[in-house]
Amino acid sequence: MSQTIVAANVGKPPKRPFWTERRRTASTAYLYISPFFILFLIFGVYPIFFTFYLSFFKWNAISPMKYVGFQNFALIFEDPTFWVSLMNTILMGIMGTVPQLIVALLLAVALNSAIVRFKNFFRIVYFLPNITSIVAVTLVFSVIFSNQGMANMLLDWLGVTTDVAWNSGWWGVKIAIAVMIFWRWTGYNAIIYLAGLQSISPELYEAAKIDGANSRDALFKITIPLLKPFILFTILTSTIGSLQLFTEPFVFLGTSGTGATRPEGITMVIYLYREAFTNSYFGTAAATAVVLFLFTIIFSLINLMITNRLGSSGSSLGGAK
């Protein structure tokens, strides 16, 4: 399966290797990456293969497995709820992620500028949402987004509208969950961008100024291109994160787990979870995981292509083949 990614990967010309004692270098490198691959073989590869294998069987975790071919895939593709969950996942992902990354970049650039004081204070405050446990966050927001809660009162006060059905409206549920994602991850991504900004040497800006560049030029010609590895990082992790969205809708729409399957908020992982742990259909759950896996790869590749068009320096995945 990795071959397909390699083939589709839009590579960049290789960086000049700084080492030529090939073999020694290679063996050192293998030594350095070996801990991951050893653990990965045990705790990563096995579950993946198990999942692929399982997707062709009917199994309830306690009776013997029964081979059913592609029937599990047929079952989920015929199930309208599956498609609803796919659409929800994509919609909530986009609603939660796109504004989040833009705002995060904005905050990071603002925070990195020389004239701002209390930098540390802001950094800590931005990071607060992410260190709060996800269950607690969801509980707080559940209260804010309850039908007589703060969100509706605020809207009422602004004179926009009153009584949005946050826990059953088609858009209400999605907006509430997107807000939670946005709130939780904006500061985190801002911190990542900030680490990236700090890796850019100030001399570059000095040089640009001498060449007569204004601050907008500096942003688009220096900052964004050099941040590319970090932007790529955040886009990829956010994509993966939002495709695996689970806890927020799960807790928000009912701790008992029954409300979590409401069609407005069901995500692919909740669908998977319900198949496996509510209904004990581990075969269809595995098939869902396989589909989710493929979707994640496709989306990530689309992201990579789009990001590769942005800016032109820095390197993307890989280098020489």
Next chain:
Amino acid sequence: MATFRKSLFLLLSVALVFALAACSGKKGGTEANDNSPQSTQGAAQTDAPKEKIELTFWTLGNNGYETLVDKWNADHPDIQVKVQNTGDQTAHHNNMLTAISAGSGAPDIFMLEIGFMEKFLAATDNFYNLNDLGAQDLKGNYLDWKWQQASSKDGSFQLGLPTDIGPTVLYYRQDLVQAAGLPADPAGLAAALDTWDKFAAAAKQYHEKTGKYFVDTTDLLHNALRDQSDGEIYLSKADGSFIGDTNPQVKKAFDYTVKAIQEGWVNPSPMWSPEWGQATNNGDFAVMPAPAWMSGVIKGNAPDTAGKWRITQLPEGAGNWGGSFLTIPKQSKHPKEAFAFISWMVSKENQMESFKTNQLFPSIPAIYDEQEFKDFVDPSGFYGDQKIAQEFAAAAQKVKPMYYGPQHDAIDAIFKNALRNVLEKKAEPAKEWDEAVKQAKEIVKRGG
């Protein structure tokens, strides 16, 4: 700069040492059962001291079983029981499923909630048949319908011994009902509401008179009617097929709840939501059709209403929601000792004790005749001086055996969602019903 690397290096060495130590020795935590006073009395035993056996016991939720287990451990130095509690019931049962599929890691005793019973009844070879260990002799002590919930279809296999049950009754606010001109004493109210039609008429009247809701949620109202089905609800006991679209009681429960929504006498907030808890405390509704264990929830949600609540019977019979069983997984090496322990756990004395401490309602009818039980008045005065145990017992004896089937929860959630749509989005009930039936069939299809 150098300091950072130094500290990282130091931490790394410490971590490695720690990890190695953790890999070699015993687990963390102290073996804390050698300090019971009995352990010094080894001399009193004859000849060679018996091998000490340790049993692990996975319990679910807040049940106060730890206190009972301490008592057992004090009396049985050679059979020590270790309680491992999980709060989340889905996680609790999934842990058991994974332990079964892994072939190891299961406890000696597992507490099984009735909602998950069907999954495990389909795989009885992973558990000891308690009939082989002497359960047959105990059968007569327990409510028949309760006992049957954990039996195979022909009754030859007994998966678990009964703990508590959750018979459904009608909790009501005496003061509110009285103010609206309905009978306020339990017997009088039960008589005035002995059919669902009378109940609806009273509810409508209450709503028009006071402007408030009569029932607390659509969920509990729907449950109350649903659980009065005749032996099966959504799934057929014979072949596991979906029968929700042909079972008249399922349709009745759905239509009745729709009627309640349209006539405006049911409180709109979902069960377990913070608003629902708040509405309980505010007196926004007058009655709650709910199981025995809901008593604790009401007390927690509505501290300001203590003394104003009473309990009576539901119209047209009672249902049961919840309750557990103690089972012995096949992975246990000490089934005999485990059985001795569980039969002690669910004995008359201990069920009485659990009722007094945690209001777990007993499944032994003989207890219902005990004077101590009959005269039980909630010590907090929450139900005034009403002898509530009698009401629960009356309901418990009306419950009929019920088959749920493995996909019961998932299907029920679909119907509950449909009702929520009627309530919150003013959806067309007939369309929602058709949609729910379609979705339920989709779920059952996979089991085929």
Next chain:
Amino acid sequence: MNTVAVGEKPGFLQKTILYLILWLGAIMSAFPFYWMFVVGTNDRSAVFHIPPKLVWGNLLLTNMEKVIERILFFRSMYNSFILASLETVFVLFFCALAGFAFAKYEFPLKRSLFILVLGTLFVPQQLSLLPNYIIMAKLHWIDDFKAIIVPGMVNAFGIFWMRQYIEAAVSNDLIEAGRIDGCSHFRIFWRIILPIITPALSTLGIFTFMYVWNDFMWPLVVLKSQEHFTLQMTLRQLLYNRDGVDYGMVMAATFTATLPLLLVFLLFNRWFISGLTSGAVKA
């Protein structure tokens, strides 16, 4: 949006806009957290107040007493602390090593291996639960901290992050210089690379610590005894009461559980700012 580059004379308008953005972001971030504190210091009905209560009360200790009565709060906090600290140290070391290899070495199959690393991120955790549990049961690690620490000692996310950072921040010239001085591979890593990547290490360190601290799905599956529970597991016990959820109590516990993370963050914060070698010239 006009942003400010280093060394430019800021206009008053620019400054105002800048601060406005920063303060808006701060209020947005802090409010739910602050409100958690408000709810946690009031009694259980505060949540339902109309209009909402926005001032803290004085019941934090009362609520915490209730918490300690119900769950082994401090014991589980200690467990979480030990687990998170150990895990963080391992992750930093192994991920930095692997990230360094992927960023600066050439070796056969490098790209395929890296893509494989990324591929592991795409597997939904919810389904790995079952096979991983089976492994742990076979190893007899159920109810043992090893089941938490070992699988997470090095992770794809960390390798990816480290590789991205080392690629951006470490110039080949520096490594070249180290080679000319006759340093061994590991010495280069230890003496030259680590100092430069300190900000990335502290970021990853905080993320890892947090992740372990807040994770509940996996611990819930493998840990069984009360005395081994992590903080999140015990907090969740508060939610499964049959006497109605007492939000005041839950939020007090959550708030108290979040404070240590805040402390860790403050401690590590120093490393964020330091560690920028001025000599990191792009080749």
